[in-house]
Amino acid sequence: MPDFDFDMLVIGSGPGGQKAAIAAAKLGRSVAVVDRPDMLGGVSLHTGTIPSKTLREAVLYLTGLTQRDLYGQSYRLKDDITVADLTARTQHVVGREVDVVRSQLARNQVTVYSGTARFADPHTVALSEISGRERLLTAGHVVIATGTRPARPDTVAFDGRTIMDSDNVLSLEQVPRSMVIVGAGVIGMEYASMFAALGSKVTVVERRPGMLDLCDVEIVESLKYHLRDLAVTFRFGETVAAVERHPRGTLTVLESGKKIPADTVMYSAGRQGLTDELDLDRAGLTADARGRITVDENYRTEVPHIYAVGDVIGFPALAATSMEQGRAAAYHAYGEPAGRMHDLQPIGIYTIPEISFVGRTEDQLTEDRVPFEVGLARYRELARGQIIGDSHGMLKLLVSPVDRTLLGVHCFGSGATELIHIGQSVMGCGGTVDYLVNAVFNYPTLAESYKVAALDATNRLRQIDRLD
Numbered sequence: 001m002p003d004f005d006f007d008m009l010v011i012g013s014g015p016g017g018q019k020a021a022i023a024a025a026k027l028g029r030s031v032a033v034v035d036r037p038d039m040l041g042g043v044s045l046h047t048g049t050i051p052s053k054t055l056r057e058a059v060l061y062l063t064g065l066t067q068r069d070l071y072g073q074s075y076r077l078k079d080d081i082t083v084a085d086l087t088a089r090t091q092h093v094v095g096r097e098v099d100v101v102r103s104q105l106a107r108n109q110v111t112v113y114s115g116t117a118r119f120a121d122p123h124t125v126a127l128s129e130i131s132g133r134e135r136l137l138t139a140g141h142v143v144i145a146t147g148t149r150p151a152r153p154d155t156v157a158f159d160g161r162t163i164m165d166s167d168n169v170l171s172l173e174q175v176p177r178s179m180v181i182v183g184a185g186v187i188g189m190e191y192a193s194m195f196a197a198l199g200s201k202v203t204v205v206e207r208r209p210g211m212l213d214l215c216d217v218e219i220v221e222s223l224k225y226h227l228r229d230l231a232v233t234f235r236f237g238e239t240v241a242a243v244e245r246h247p248r249g250t251l252t253v254l255e256s257g258k259k260i261p262a263d264t265v266m267y268s269a270g271r272q273g274l275t276d277e278l279d280l281d282r283a284g285l286t287a288d289a290r291g292r293i294t295v296d297e298n299y300r301t302e303v304p305h306i307y308a309v310g311d312v313i314g315f316p317a318l319a320a321t322s323m324e325q326g327r328a329a330a331y332h333a334y335g336e337p338a339g340r341m342h343d344l345q346p347i348g349i350y351t352i353p354e355i356s357f358v359g360r361t362e363d364q365l366t367e368d369r370v371p372f373e374v375g376l377a378r379y380r381e382l383a384r385g386q387i388i389g390d391s392h393g394m395l396k397l398l399v400s401p402v403d404r405t406l407l408g409v410h411c412f413g414s415g416a417t418e419l420i421h422i423g424q425s426v427m428g429c430g431g432t433v434d435y436l437v438n439a440v441f442n443y444p445t446l447a448e449s450y451k452v453a454a455l456d457a458t459n460r461l462r463q464i465d466r467l468d
Ligand SMILES: Cc1cc2nc3c(=O)[nH]c(=O)nc-3n(C[C@H](O)[C@H](O)[C@H](O)COP(=O)(O)OP(=O)(O)OC[C@H]3O[C@@H](n4cnc5c(N)ncnc54)[C@H](O)[C@@H]3O)c2cc1C
Pocket: 011, 012, 013, 014, 015, 016, 017, 034, 035, 036, 039, 040, 041, 042, 043, 044, 045, 047, 048, 049, 050, 052, 053, 115, 116, 117, 118, 145, 146, 147, 148, 166, 187, 274, 277, 278, 309, 310, 311, 312, 317, 318, 319, 320, 321, 322, 348, 350
């Protein structure tokens, strides 16, 4: 091997890059990570997962929304919630998390460089530092983990204050009285929930006929009901033609001719891979029109010593999967056996209320002509549901009448994103609904919903068996 500065150089310190770097370091390799100034931890930590989930927690706490079933609709912890109230918590958490990332990299002897990287040749990365200095770094393996940025249509004049993308939300000067959200994807619906809870009058515009079509239909219906209750208006099957900025607000013009006035407009209409500054051609690589890089099942690009992980390779574009991809890429680079990532991946959507699922939906099973029986537990019939004041939550099990295994688990309401892992474990280990029927759960808990739903499913299955 020629003499390189590092065994592995990782471009991007988000979840994918971090885990690639640490995995390679654990295998005894010399590793460096490069990221732009003030971006250690990636999009995940600065504008994505962590700040948005912290903001959600602050919104839930300060609005007292989750307590209103118990204390009445006028219950609030604080009447006039300011941006400062919200950002205090976000800044605190982000600061702490940056510290954790920095210290984890340091104790694994991973060198961190600050600057923007681009390829000079397949083994050399040119790093432009904030001082204007350029430094060349060579490595045996390179991992591209540069993530994405919000897609901004050319026709819209973004100013980051009144017409903004999801990165700008975190620097809002005040809670808007009204807001248009363009795109009802995961980002759009999470922010629609938060601003609606804060009292903003939200209108969601979505080109497609519906939203979150990866989720259980009944749960999406429940979410829409809850959001409408918080004065959210949905405009499905509508496309934005133009956004106008006026001295006293914005006007969103739809192709159908409708006009929606609002204090602010937020675009959450997809994301673009961050590859345009990388000079990929110098490494012998290309990206597609959405800036994404193609990889094989080991996250290797067409240049064998260069890997790509995380959002820059596209679906599923989650922090959770990006981390696993980073680890797998490093293991592959150094011949360490890595088990294949399990197909059974949970999805967690932090709307208010939250949604989480694993496995297939009723619609997918019907389309695949797979028979199933449903077992349902409603939080309002669980003692814990009453105690916490969550009357709308539910857990749904989809059970095979053939071998009694779980085909899908869908959860809506408090703790859904945590609870789902029980179903994931049972499914991953090939367990049946009978395991859940016979298991004893702590009482009173939301986890008990698994037993209640399992009993419901087996009661229905028994009815069929008796008649069959
Ligand atoms: C608002 C929002 C909410 C989200 N919520 C969730 C959630 O709840 N759960 C979940 O699992 N996922 C969530 N995601 C997705 C999650 O944040 C991403 O999947 C994850 O951040 C991707 O990680 P990554 O490793 O690809 O790197 P990223 O986190 O995208 O970071 C990439 C890094 O590369 C750096 N970089 C780019 N180009 C260069 C260059 N040329 N030189 C040097 N450095 C460079 C960037 O500065 C950045 O720091 C959310 C995303 C957004 C936007």
